[in-house]
Amino acid sequence: xxxxxxxxxxxxxxxxxxxxxxxxxxxxxxxxxxxxxxxxxxxxxxxxxxxxxxxxxxxxxxxxxxxxxxxxxxxxxxxxxxxxxxxxxxxxxxxxxxxxxxxxxxxxxxxxxxxxxxxxxxxxxxxxxxxxxxxxxxxxxxxxxxxxxxxxxxxxxxxxxxxxxxxxxxxxx
Numbered sequence: 028x029x030x031x032x033x034x035x036x037x038x039x040x041x042x043x044x045x046x047x048x049x050x051x052x053x054x055x056x057x058x059x060x061x062x063x064x065x066x067x068x069x070x071x072x073x074x075x076x077x078x079x080x081x082x083x084x085x086x087x088x089x090x091x092x093x094x095x096x097x098x099x100x101x102x103x104x105x106x107x108x109x110x111x112x113x114x115x116x117x118x119x120x121x122x123x124x125x126x127x128x129x130x131x132x133x134x135x136x137x138x139x140x141x142x143x144x145x146x147x148x149x150x151x152x153x154x155x156x157x158x159x160x161x162x163x164x165x166x167x168x169x170x171x172x173x174x175x176x177x178x179x180x181x182x183x184x185x186x187x188x189x190x191x192x193x194x195x196x197x198x199x200x
Contacts, residue, residue: 069102072156073102073131073156075156075159075160076130076131076152076155076156076159076162077130078130078159078160079129079130079132079155079160079162079163080129080130080131080132080155081130082129082130083104083106083128083129083130083131083132083133083134084104084132086106086111086114086129086132086134087104087106087111087132087134089110090106090108090109090110090111090113090114090134091106091109091110092110093109093110093113094108094109094110095107095108095109095110095111095112096108096109096138100141100145101149102131102152103128103131103132103133103148103149103152104131104132104133105132105133105134105135105141106132106133106134106135107134107135107136107137107138107140107141108136108137108138111134111135111136112136112137114134115127115134115135115136120181124136125140125141125143125144126140126141126144126147126148128148128151128152128155129155130152130155131152131155133145133148133152147190147191148190150189150190151186151190154186154189154190165186166184166186169184169185169186170184173185
């Protein structure tokens with residue numbers, strides 16, 4: 028009598044670091060069995076988020092002209108320092124903002140700030156892939172709704188709650 032065993036592997040998503048390890052059956056893993064379909068689906072997600080990615084690239088490009096730096100990490104393009112830092116400081120509560128995600132671009136205060144919040148921002152990249160051009164309207168409407176119901180507009184926003192919960196963040200008072 029032959030006993031069939033099923034191998035289990037850990038799938039790593041390099042774009043999100045080790046925060047998104049998933050245990051998956053080798054036999055059922057679509058990405059291993061259908062790489063062409065996986066690639067096409069990835070391209071669709073990139074195109075779906077592209078309106079905001081283009082805005083992020085524009086802001087990042089201008090920031091580069093004023094001493095900013097750029098690097099590619101996983102499926103995100105990270106801009107930091109120089110003009111990017113200046114831009115983030117001009118946003119409401121900007122001095123407390125380590126990074127801001129727009130599509131597949133992440134704008135960060137500094138290199139170290141990006142290292143600290145990379146997992147959190149990677150969840151926002153995935154949210155942009157899911158929501159596409161509806162991401163910012165949905166984000167802002169969620170903030171308004173939670174604020175009108177007496178909760179904190181940023182901390183209690185469902186998009187932020189998802190990003191904080193995913194990497195073990197806390198929801199302080």
